[in-house]
Amino acid sequence: MMIETGHFALVLAFALSLAQVVLPLVGARTGDARLMATGRPVAITCFAMTALAFAALVMAYVLSDFSVVNVFENSHSQKPMLYKVTGTWGNHEGSMLLWVLILTLFGALVAAFGRNLPATLQATVLSVQGMVGAAFFLFILMTSNPFARLNPAPIEGRDLNPILQDIGLAIHPPLLYLGYVGFSVCFSFAVAALIEGRIDAAWARWVRPWTLVAWVFLTGGIAMGSFWAYYELGWGGFWFWDPVENASFMPWLAGTALLHSAIVMEKRGALKIWTLLLSILTFSLSLLGTFLVRSGVLTSVHAFASDPSRGVFILAILVFFIGGALALFAWRSQSLAPGGLFHPISREGALVLNNLFLSTATATVLVGTLYPLAIEAVTGDKISVGEPFFNLTFGPVFAVLLVAVPFGPLLAWKRGDLFAAAQRLTMAFALAALAGILALLFLDRNAALAALGIGLAFWLVFGALTDLALRAGIGKVTPRTALRRLVGLPRSAHGTALAHLGLGLSTLGVVAVVTLQTETILTMKPGETVDVADYTLRFEALSPHRGPNYTEDQGIFPVFNADGDRIATIMSSKRLYTARRMPTTEAGIETLGLSQLYVSLGDETDDGGVVVRIWWKPLVTLIWLGALVMMIGGTLSLADRRLRVGAPARPRKAEPAAAAP
């Protein structure tokens, strides 16, 4: 009964989304206020119905109702409760349901919080949002119904793929989808602006908070995914340039560009058409990502979903929305008033440069991701594009961008002074150079590259701090005044500085791990020791262990510091999940300061030893801590007074003009 209710709610949500497409749009085009007003309650009800459907599926998982095919294939009655719940979105059908849940959530949020938008704009935005929703509801109902029944019902389920039974994977998809799908709002705003044939600085102000929300979540989602792959797959890598990772990275790069171009549009009224195009492209990349992941066209460590028939459907959705939006753009963008010109050396100029670098970086990732597919389709040859390709293409482009970052916030709007900005950054540059030189003196391996990278990372960190220090007037006024000014700075200033600082920290982590990590592979017998970095590991024993739905051999490795004191014990194990007879490696990780020791177990050898792989990962935690700092920066920007107070004030001025299309 519960399942049928869920199924029914999903069909109802599809019907509601169709109403959401037609009614407000017709109202907006004919100027019928009553029809326009239907958009809000319909969007909210549509979300409520989707939430009901989702809740029904979650309940089926919680109760282990194996008469539902989806639950039978992906759950097990012995599975811990947390993973029963999170298993809901650990499979294709469930994750698509989560996708539309978040899509309708954003539609409902636009309906609930967009009361200050011009009525026609809000109605059109909701209509476009409804179109995306309708397409994906249809996709779920036609090809991926999570509520399909199985008769007779089996007694036991097949269990969730064990590597997905992890807290990281519990959080990763919702975060990622909140980001991915969050950009749908920017897309809807862009398409609505094209339909209305009207765009101004206020538009950028309305779109910016949605971009920020999506960007913050996407940053978190990508970082979480990277962290999960790092500790769960047991290979010790944090990024594989896997097509599925790229699929989430491209919208992030484009979204970051959008975040910056929207500032120019909001402050200076320039870059209007470009910002519009970026809004469309960012969500198009999200859709492309969904297609790549969900269609199974890719060979990938993440390819859990492989059903080509679904691919055709998503491809049709992809072509319709991307093609439709770009065609609309080509047709209507001419009629939009172009923005003003500006001096190249200025804040605007710096942000344009940022956009040039970021979109080029996005393009290199796109080429690297799609090239193997294109080659296979054309010649039938199978090739792999991996790290060497991206190191050579994405690497330099991004490095140039990083060098330029600290200059941006120091340049004035309209007409900046590059020389003065450089002068003010002298201190930051000196400190960064010092960090690089110290790295060169104290580290020997790969030193030149490591020193350059570490210098670059510190350049970002000190550049961000310089910006704050200058704004607060540190050194020019008394420390008390400076502190008061620092606290009193607009939150967006803190946000910018923190986001750039976070970028610096992540860069430092990546550089340190890539250039300075050490890897030891050896066979150890109980009692043997090995030196790694400044620590000594002893292999004590391999002891069998039993978990709720697995058995494991646990290797115990006490860690000693240089003085011979035992400071930690690393447990690394090889697990066998009994339901699927599937082995996994559970890496043993010990965090020491910001660095980590990472131990993976291999096979047992005939003479009673075991193959062990030990990494020393210097500053590795900074990769994800930096992302966290970026998220905090984005959130602070979101809380800026300008967006909270300024946004509602603007529409009253804009409304009369907007009413006449």
Next chain:
Amino acid sequence: MTRKQKRLSIIAGALGFLGAATALTFYALGQKTSYFYMPADIANAAVPPGQRVRLGGLVEDGSVVRGQGSQVSFAVADTENRVPVVYVGLLPDLFREGQGVVTEGTFDAGGTFVADSVLAKHDENYMPKEVADSLKEQGVWQHAQE
């Protein structure tokens, strides 16, 4: 500089950057990608020693020999041919005889494949996609679930 000249120089700069990025991309596509081969392909087309390729197939039954420390040698085979492989490192969890595998590395002068990475996918039913496609072409593929 006049306004027009300024604008032109900016556009030239941007185009120069894009041109450099494009050139780099084309170079990298030519040099930094690796082709995928099955053992049958290796017999037909000689891959020069030192060129980075991916080799996929089934781990031949009875071919896995563990050597000193973490060195392992095995053979990757399909219905037509077999290629000896040596690898130093940890084998993935799902590596076993008769299972699909993708290795990446180079051939040495003697025709042995020296792998620096070995991938076996994380699903019992899942065969690496390239391997499955090629085995289908050779007509020996059976779907694992049916």
